[in-house]
Structure formats: structure tokens, C-alpha cells
Amino acid sequence: MDGNIVELGDVNAGALGRNLGKPYTEIPDPFGCCDSYGEHFSNLIERSARLLGIPVEMVSNTELYESGEFEDATRYVLEHREKAREVLGHYQDKVDEEYVPFNPICDECGKITETVTAVNTDEGTVEYRCTDMEAGDQTIEGCGHEGTATFREGKLPWRFEWPAQWEVLGVDHEPFGKDHAEGSWPSGSDVARNVFEIEPPVPMAYEWFTLDGEAFSSSSGHVVMVQDVLEMIEPEVLRYFFTKDPSKARDFSVEHFDHLVDDFDAFERTYYGEDDRDDSDADEKAAEIASAAYPPTIRPTLAARFDADGAPILDPEDKSVPVTDDRRAQLDELADDEFSGRVRLPYTFAAVLGMTDDPDLRESIARREGHVPDDAPEWVTEFALSRVERAREWARRTGNEFDYELKRAEMPDVDVDADTEAALDELADFVADHDDPDEIQGEIYETAKRHDIDIGDFFSVGYRLFFDDEQGPKLGPFLAKLDREFVLTRLRREG
Template structure:
């Protein structure tokens, strides 16, 4: 990227630029400034032009949490602009006229269940390699096409995190004529299109045409255009003559049928490097975030094509870093994916929105194994907003003050958050009344708490329980609360359990209890492993379980002491 590009704001690295200007506490304010400047420049005679924020995706594999990155990044910029009084439309394009180039190994039904290709109508996909996604039957049989199925899941994901988006089918942009003028312009200026694209792609020869028709014989997208007629006598639309030839698809070739025919500009598609900037023009896009994979290749070519071929002013760009899932890249084929619907079974929507509110220019990991840390971080962020964290730094306070109202559905100081791991402990019992009783006894629910706050607090228990089961961690056990498991212990073990009960009754922290378990076993000449096993049998009717000291510290003391004494 040249210095001139940086100077005129065309660099997508707008959050990474280091300058002496005022720094906002929230990155979306920085982006909103640039969007407002663009809108003022492009619409000087309009009082309140609608601002359009866009994201997009090509249907492929499983629409997972990583795919909503730009939905939520766009949402925060939209929220800031709405705060400033602007009308904002957030659109998300499905590039569903792209051809299917390879078979996905994993798919997803509308309920969020991952399934192998062999468990659905795989033939619906296998017979349609090279066809547009919207021309391929839905392998689940529930939507109009494979493309529509994918788009429905994206829309459901946005709805689940309460982000209002308009899904836009690229196929519809062609078939309803929205793309007519842009496509006609690209074909009329095909010589210039070749010159510009040749700077970014090696496979651009003198015969290159920026249009890929759909073969009327076999239904596949073909890249071989033999002639262009901008004003045909028999049609109001420009047409192209084509030959259906083979298509390269990574390490394989999709065979063309050899048919020669004619197609109008509504019966095909532009290559993506023209289609993407074309979307900016027809949708009036003012801002689009995208991953860093687009920043060095697709964005420079898109910017160039928009300005120098299509006569379109590009939107404000913003590159964001990818994030990983438990330290590994998202991958449908490798099974390293999680859907938004899955995540919301583990934590509240506001916690997920908080994750995406953090600086997009930094790489992060979304760890299911350590999800308790993210929830604890959110709880501190929330408490900081309400002035409950005395040691909060100036930056922490500024970020919380600015961002918290954008993350939650409603700001309510009476809210209650059970510590996530404590909620996981409560999840060891199925009794909802007992869960509330323990939470109140341990001081997590005040006596005067409003009912809505109590319900919200206890709803976290099921989420934490789901997390424990999904990760099979130390909280994935069933606490035998209602009756004492039927186990006999020798006199030495009975005495040791009674000593441990006295120690816990006196009041000690988790690590002190853990250490005392070892010391009690030694004083009574009991094998340490056997003594821990006695504790697990007594509380879980199992031979093993969570780290015992911290667990006993989290459960209500009265019950723990009584159980160790074999009283209940």
C-alpha cells in the first residue's frame, strides 16, 4: 500500500495507523468518523442520506462463529452512527451465484446440528459441481436451494445476537436487473478491465472478458466467452457468446459440456474481483469490514477496479484480524467449528457481543475450554461500568463507560451475575430451588433482588452446566445432594472426614482446604489417593471428580460439613 493510499484513507488498516490525533476509547468511533467524512463527500446535497454497512460471504461448508465476525464488527459501527442520528442499513451479501467447486465434508442443518456429507442427499451436491449455489437443491430438502439454506443459517445467527441485517442474494441482484448497468459498463470497458486486473492476476490474456455465463445446456458456470454484443437486436440486454469449457477447481477439474450458446447479462455473473466492487455501487455501500486475507490482494484490486473501471467510489474499509478456536483455525473439514447457536447455549449474548467489541486489529483466541475466563472478563467489564471495580485502570473505565451500553440490551444496575464456575457447581444438581437457595446462602443473590434479576442470574447455571458437559471438565459431575451414597468407610477414614469437616466449618479458602485434605490423610495414616476417593464417593458416588478443595469451597458450607459428618 502506497503512502498516497494511506494519506487519502484508502488503506484498510485504519485501526493500525499510528498518528498523533485523539485516540478514542472505542475503535468503532474512529471508523464512524471516516464513514461520516465519506458520506459528506459523496452526498453533499443530501441532508440525511442513508448509510449502508456491508458484509458478505460465499456459501461453503458450515456457517460458523468466525463468519459472523464482520456482522458484529459492522453492528458496532452502525450502533455508533445511529447514536449520532444517522439512518443506517446493515446488509450482508451471500455470493450465491458462485459455482460450487468442491464438496464440503461437513454441513449444518437449520437446528445447528453438524452432519457429515454422507448423512444427507450428497448426490444433490455431487451432481451439481460447477453450478451456482442457488441452482443446487438443498441437500436437507428444507430450503429452496443449497445457497438459500446457507443464507438462512447466517440470518438466524445474526438474529440470535440481535443484529438487524438485510440478507441480499447476489443471484437476485443479477436476475432482477439490479446489476444490469454495472455489468454492461464492465463489458463496455473490457479492455480497461483487462489492463487493471492484469496487475493482480497472471491469468489475464487478450481474450479475457469480465463475465462468466451459465451454460444453458448443463447449468455450469463457464469462463470462456467468445464474443460480446452490447446492443443486440433481439434483446434489450447485452449478450455474450460462450463455449462451456472445463473449470479449474483447486486440485481437480470440473468438466464442461462443450456446448456453444448465447447468454444475457442476467444469465451469468461477473468474476468476484468485479462483482465485489459492483456490489458497492448498486447497494450504495459506505463501509465494509473484512478479514486480513482480503487486505493485501482483494482490497487493492477491488479499490482499483471500482475507481478505474466501474467509476465507483469504494467504501471505507477496515481489516480485522482472524481469531482462532481453542488455538486452531476454524475448519469445517477438520471439525474445528462452533456455531453461534452452540455458543449461546454456553454464555449470554451480551458476553459474545463483548468479545467482538474488543480491538479488531488484534488476533484473539475464542477458547471453549477457558470460556470461564471470558465470562469473568465480561463480568469485570460490566462491574467496571457500574463503578464497582475500585482498581480499574483509566483505560478499563473509559472502555466500559463507552461500550457497555452498546453490548447489553438494557442497562440495569440491579443485574446479578453468578460467577461462572460457581454456576457450574450449581449445575451439578437438577433442583432449581436448591440452586437458588445455595446462591442466596453464599451471598450471590441479595434478599431484595428483583425477580427478573434472580431469573437472569440463575439462567447462567444451565449455560455453565452445558459448558461443563461439552468440555468434560471438573464440573461435569452430578452432585448427590438428596441422599448420602451407600458407601462404608473404616474408622480411620471416618475420623479423618470428621476432622476435615471441622476445618471447613472454621472457614478457609479453596487452596487451604485442598492442602488440609493432604494433611488430614497424613495425620490419620491414610493413603492420599484413597482419602480423595472417599470424598468423591461421598459427594458424587464416583471414584474420581473435580479438584476437591476448590469444589468443597464453592458448595454451601452447611451441606459440605453435614455430608462429611455423614449427617445428610
């Protein structure tokens, strides 16, 4: 079953508290949907990757220990524990002569313990006593049990486990956040070279991401799930976000998804040479980046939207599919050929279309405004309009200026006097010749003043005409985004 993030009220938090100190894979899932706490979050990662069309192979450390995959690495560290203590002492306090780099799991209470009293590398066992452990500002009480554990019934401390994973799994490239660059990576590479006597993988440190200007924090609930993001933007737009320079900090702003989508659309146009490119160094660099980054960004989307014969699939159930090596060349050809005819509705225009539930009206407006050609293939039309529901969901979740129901089907019953009628007609004449949002906003004020109408009352009339409400978004920029024929018809009270 897929793991899900749910509200705290639905979580059995006591299941966590009662099991502090146990391996994550032995803690019952407090959300109640998976076999363990560890499996719950592994499922979330796997599901998120699948939604983005990213092929991943999930590997369980617990299963690697239990199957003996870590046994040789564990034995090696314990045989060289004096060297291990020496290296670890450069990075961690309290590394004394009694320190043993192995944490058995107590067979009485199931908790991890640090107190190893004897090591038998020939037998592959350790003797231990289950003592208290410090975890942050908490003390996890041991049960006092004394027993024997095999190398499969415990784990290496993380500073040794990480390099052991490199060896066991054959890791040759290791990305990590900048918080690990100053402590974890130096210790890991030191342990690899001077304890395991192996070369560490090629590192890549990446900068912090923030979410709407604040640090991601699972403990405070300041997170966003991939499945939620993909209800608002296409998977290729999210993949594009991660193509940017990882050494620079970036903000993932849900509130400003329109900016991210606009950036992606421009990136895509650059790939197809549809922008107004010149010979400047900046434009040449942008074209070079698009040429390298666009094909892998779009492939999983194409794999979902075109079958093995290259025929388009209308409204595919999966929006991204992992790309197999044998399809890569075909998908790159599709990207350069048939998919070059795709249509991307401007995101905020799609949000405006989302103010009406009528799919036929949405399509009609998109065609009338010139976004969807009359001769567009069916898959192009469907693809273009698929952005509308995403933009509508973005408006709903952020409560922004597009989170209103536009009254298109019939004009609200708005009673206005002669002065207001004249002012509305005058404003319509202005809008007919101007499309700048700030100019239209300013003209609303000036028109009201010229006709000696209260500014607030004039705006209220506008909101009632379009939303049958007393309030709404900033009116000038909003009218500039609407299809002009509808705006003029409504301002002139013609229907």
C-alpha cells in the first residue's frame, strides 16, 4: 500500500513514543497503512519517484544486514577497530578504548544498544549489555539485558555504515546536502580510505532548498508532497526545477508556481528555437543548456503520452513513465518531431479558464484567443487544456487572484445608474485598445473620477459584473488576462 502523509490527528503518535530506540523497520507504522514506520516513508519516496518517471531500486539496509550483505564489512571494521577509533576520534567526542563500532539489537526489548562487552570476529558475534542511549535531548532507557548478537543482528554506526554502503552497493557517485559537506563527507571519505582502504565515490554537494521562503521541516509540517505538487504543475516542470545549478540555493515557491511554469515554457521554447534569440553569450549559453537538459527532462512525459509505435495517447493514466534504454532514441526523435507541435497554455491564462467548469467553453476561449490552432491534432488540444485543471488547483490551494468563480454563462443582475453606465462604456473603449494591466488598473480609477463615482463603488460594480460578488482580485490585471471579447461584452452589459 502507498504511504500517505496525513494530519497529526490521524497518527498514532504513541506507537512512536513506545518504540524509541528500535530500528525504523521494527516500529509499527503510526499512520496504520504499512508494515512499519520505515516502510511507510520508503513507499513515499518510491511513489514520488514513480510519479516523476524516475526509475529507482529501493534497497533496505535491514534486509542487507539480515541477509549477510554487510557481514564482511562489519567483520573488517571490528577486526580493525583500533584504526576505526583513531579515525573516528577526529570527528566525534567520547571515543575511548572501550568503544566498539557496532550497535547490537537487544533480543529482549528490541532496542539498539551501544555497549559491546566482547567481540568474536571468528564466530561473527558480539556480547552486549542493553544500556541507556542518548538521542538528542532524550535518554532512551535500556532494559539491562545481557546477551549475544551476530553481525546480522545489529548495525554499524552511521559514520561507518555510509562507507560500508559504498563498498557493498558499489556506489560511484554520492550527492548530499551542504550540511553534510563539512562533517559527514570528510569523515565518510576518511573512513573509506583509512579504515576500509577503498576510494570514496565522486561527491556532489548541493545547496539548500526552501519552501515558500522557509526551510523545509518535516517536524513542523512545512513540507510539500510530490503528488500534491503534480496536481498543480506538470511532472516535466518539476523535473526542470532540479535541472538548475545544484550549487545555488533555490526557493520552491508554490505561491509563485506561475513563475516556475513560465520559466519552463521559455526553456522549452529555447530548445525548439521558438524564442527571439540573438548572438549574445547569454542566449548561446541558454541554448546550450536547453539542448543538453531538455531531452532527459521531457522523456518520461513522452514515454507516457506516446506508445511504442510513436502514436499519441489521449489523457494517459500515468503522466510520467520511466524510460528504458531501448526507447531513448525513439523519444528523442519524438521530441524533435511530433512533440514540437505541442501547445502550452500560459499558466495564468489556464487559471482564468479554470474559473469556469465548462470544458467546451474552455476550449472555445483558448481557440478564440489564438492559443490552440483550429487544425491542431486531438492530442495537442487535450495536452494544452490539461494545464487548466492544474492551474485551477494552484489557485484553489493558494487562494490567489484566480480563486473565484467567473460568471460566464449569464450576466449577473447588476443595477447601475446612468453615470455608471457611461463610465463602464468608456472603460470598455479603453480596454479595447489597451492590454497593459497597470494601464487598465489606472484607467479604472481615472474613469470613476471623471464621472464623479466613488472608487470603491465602481470597483464593486466591476466585481458584480464578472463574479456576482462584492470583491475579487485586483481588477485591472485580471481584466488584462481575460479574453478581450468577453471583457468588452460584459463591461457593455451585452451578455
